[in-house]
Amino acid sequence: MHDIRAIRENPEMFDAALTRRGGAAMASALLELDAERRARIAAAEAAQAEQNRASKDVAAAKGRGDEAGFQRLRDLVAEKKADVARMQAEAALLDGRLRDLLLTIPNLPLDSVPDGAGEEDNVELRRWGAPRDFGFRPVEHFQIAGVSRGLDFETAAKLSGSRFMLLRGGLARLHRALAQFMIDLHITRHGLEETWTPVMVLEEMMTGTGQLPKFGEDSYQTRDGYWLIPTAEVTLTNTVHGDLVDHASLPRRMVAHSQCFRSEAGSAGRDTTGMLRQHQFEKVEMVSITDAGTGLAEHERMTRCAEAVLEALDLPYRTVVLCTGDMGFSARITHDIEVWLPGQGRYREISSVSYCGDFQARRMNARYRPEGGGKPEFVHALNGSGLAVGRALIAVVENGQQEDGSVDLPAALHPYLGGATRLGADGALV
Template sequence: MHDIRAIRDNPEGFDAALARRGLEGMSSSILSLDAERRAKIVEAETAKAEQNKASKEVGAAKARGDEAEFERLRALVAEKKADIARLNEEAGEMDARLRELLMGIPNLPLDDVPDGKDEEDNVELHRWGNPRNFGFTPVEHFEIAAVRHGMDFETAAKLSGSRFVLLKGGVARLHRALAQFMIDLHVTRHDLEETWTPVLVLEDMMTGTGQLPKFGEDSYQTREGWWLIPTAEVTLTNTVHGDLVDHASLPRRMVAHSQCFRSEAGSAGRDTSGMLRQHQFEKVEMVSVTDAETGMEEHARMTRCAEAVLEALELPYRTIALCTGDMGFSARITHDLEVWLPGQDKYREISSVSYCGDFQARRMNARYRPEGGGKPEFVHTLNGSGLAVGRSLIAVLENGQQEDGSVELPAALHPYLMGAKRLSSEGKLV
């Protein structure tokens, strides 16, 4: 959420930043509502002062025996009491409208984020690894012989409908091994704290990280009112919801492996084959809670943590700086990692690493106490996939596929598969 004081101080800068996002300027309507709200508050305070003054004079009029003045003052006290209640109610309604308005506005991009409208304007930062030269035409993951038994879309559709998958045998073990490998790498090499979180959360938690109120259709809600998390970003970031933490405890670096749920609203017709875009999937998610001084340094660090997973898995990738028109709602800057998928003959997103500044913290009222005292300040938050497990499975299968239908597996996964190095064309780990 945005700081109304910052908008008051620099409305032109606020509108210019929104224009980089492809949005119309909003400072005029925001400040008009804010001014009206503040005027109501001043009116209420003035009425309160007049009520207090009249209340004091009531006793004096009664003591003098001045009945007319006594009655006039009593009526004035009642009138001011009613005015105060009305003005406070009106100010409260305006405050709610202002908060709702500010809640619906995306974060402002940093100055060095490239300008652009969509993914065509994103900027490649670097590449790692070379796509393999196959002596045959590589196929997509679900067409590989080794995968056909272990990736069952028909049974999943019978159970749950479209965009679900049932994993079995060697493919299921490989999927599990990938998640375990990622968690171990982040904990042992990157010093992230392993965390296990619920997948059902209260509405305030979804609001805190920006999924609500604007993007409710993208997620699932139970009849009891809980929301299914679209990523563990929601739970990990909200661990500081409403808290005042010590500065010495920052940065807090967490990682969690969780089930994730997305309705994929608006994605009809996109990636309908295979398991690239599912309603239920798994991710290993990284979250950092830090301060303004170290936020960008932490963003570079988190990007490297995600890149390290792809390098360990020997998967070619490229790192992309998202342009202003392609960034997510809560982000100030985002780096996407795109892994090479030979079956599609293109790079596809496998991780998004975003720095949100204090945008989420304002929604959560999450602050820290500066060392040496002083006024509490909002924390700064970051999140990133480290990595999407299903998409990592796809990448391992497609990049390791052999002409006989088997799949050679990355050396980093061998210890997690009881020494198995290959997925045979029959779908067995050998």
Template sequence: MHDIRAIRDNPEGFDAALSRRGIAPLSSELLALDAARRARIAEAETAQAEQNRASKEVGAAKARGDDAEFERLRALVAEKKADVARMQTEAGDLDRQLRDRLMEIPNAPLDHVPDGADEADNVEIRRWGTPRVFDFQPVEHFEIGGVRPGMDFATAAKLSGSRFVMLQGGVARIHRGLAQFMLDLHIGSHGLTETWAPVLVLPEMMYGTGQLPKFGEDSYETRDGYWLIPTSEVTLTNTVHGELVEQASLPRRLVAHSQCFRSEAGSAGRDTAGMLRQHQFEKVEMVSITDAASGEAEHARMTRCAEAVLEALELPYRTIVLCTGDMGFGARITHDLEVWLPGQNCYREISSVSYCGDFQARRMNARYRPETGGRPEFVHTLNGSGLAVGRALIAVLENGQQADGSVLLPSALRPYLGGAGRLTAEGVLA
């Protein structure tokens, strides 16, 4: 959420930053709401002071036996009391209107984020690995002979509808092994703290990280008012919701493996084949909570953590910086990692790593006390996939596929598969 004081100080800069996202000027509208709210607050304070003075004079008039003055003052007190209540209600309504409006406005991009309208304007910053040259025509993950016995879309559709899958046998074990491998790498090599957290959260937690109010249709709400998380970014980031922490405790680097749920509203017809885009999936999510000076360096570090997973799994990838028109709602800058999928003959997103500045912290009211003293400041937050487990499974299967329908598996996974190095054409590990 944006700081209304910063908008007051530099409305032109605020409008210019949002114009890079294709948003028309908003400062006039916001400042008009803010001015009306502040005016009501000032009027309420004046009326309260007049009520207090009149209340003191009521007792004096009664003591003097001045009945007429007593009645006049008592009526004035009642009038001012009603005025205060009305003005406070109006100020509260205006405050909610302003807050709701600010909640709907995306974050401002960093100055060095490339301008652009959509994904065509994203900028590649590096590549790792060389896509394998096959001596046969590679197929998509769900078409590989050894994968078909363990990837059951028909039964999942019978149980839950479209965009679900049941994994069985060797495929299910590879999926589980990938999540365990990612966690161990992030914990042992990257210094992240493993966390297990709920997948049902209160609505204020979804507001805190920006999924609400604007993107409610993308997630699932239960009948009793809970929300299923679209990513454990929601739970991990909100661990500091409403808190004042010590700067010395930062950065907090967390990682969690969780089920995630997305309605995929607006994505009808996209990636319907296979398990690339599902309503229920798993991710290993990284979150960092840090101070104002460390955010961009932490973003580079988190990107490197995600890249290290792909390198350990021997998966070719590229890292791109998203342009202003393709960047997510809460981000100031985002790096996407795209893994090579030979079955589609293209790179596809497997991780997004975003630096949000204090945007989420203002929504959560999460602050830290500077070591040097002074007023508390808002924390800065970052989040990134490390990685999406299902998409990592797709990449491992497609890049390791063999002409006979078996799959050669990365050596880093073998300790998690009982030493197995291959998914056979029959769908079992060997």
């Protein structure tokens, strides 16, 4: 959420940044509402002061036996008290309207973020690895014999409808091994704290990280009001919700493996074949909570953590910085890491690593006290996939596929598979 004081100080800068994101100028409407709110607050304070003075005069009139003055002043106190209550209620209503409006406005991009309307305007930062020369035409994951034997969309559809998957046998174990490998890598090499979190949260937690109120249709809500998390970003970031954290504890670097749930309301007709886009999936999520001065350095560090997973799995990838029109709602800058999928013949996103500044912290009221004392400041938050497990599974099997329908598996996974090095064409690990 944005600081209305910063908008007051530089409305032109605020509107220019929103325009870069493809949005409309909002400063004028926000400041008009803010001015009306502040006027009601000032009027309420003036009426309160008049009420306080009249209350003192009431006591004085009573003390000197002035019955007429006492009654008049008592009526004035009652009148001012009613005025104060009315103006305070009006101010609270305007304050709520202002907050509700601020909650719908996306974060402002850093100056370094490239301008653009969509993914075609994203800028490549680097590449790692070279796509393999297969010597035959590679196919998509669901067309590989050894994979298709363990990928049961028909039963999943019977159980839950479209965009769900059921994994069996060697493929299910490979999926589990990938998640375990990622978690272990982040804990042992990158120093992240393993965390296990709920997958159902209160509405204020979804609001805190920016999924609500604007994107409620993209998530699932239970009948009793809980929300299913679209990513463990929600739970990990909100661990500091409402807290004044010790600066010495920063940065807090966390990682969680969780189920994730997304309605995919805005993706009708996209990636409907295979398991690339599902309503329920697993992800290893990284979150860092930092102070104001180290957020950007932490963003680079977190990007490298995600890239390291792909390098350990020997999967070619490229890293891009998203343009202003392609960034997520809460981000100030985002790096997308795209893995090479030979079946599609192109790079596809497998991780988004975002620096959000204090945008989410303002929504969560999460602060820290600077070293040496001073006024508390909002923490800065970052999040990133490390990685999406299902998409990593797709990448592993497509890049390791053999002409006979088997799949050679990355050496890093062999210890997690009981020493197996290959997914056979029959779907068994060997």
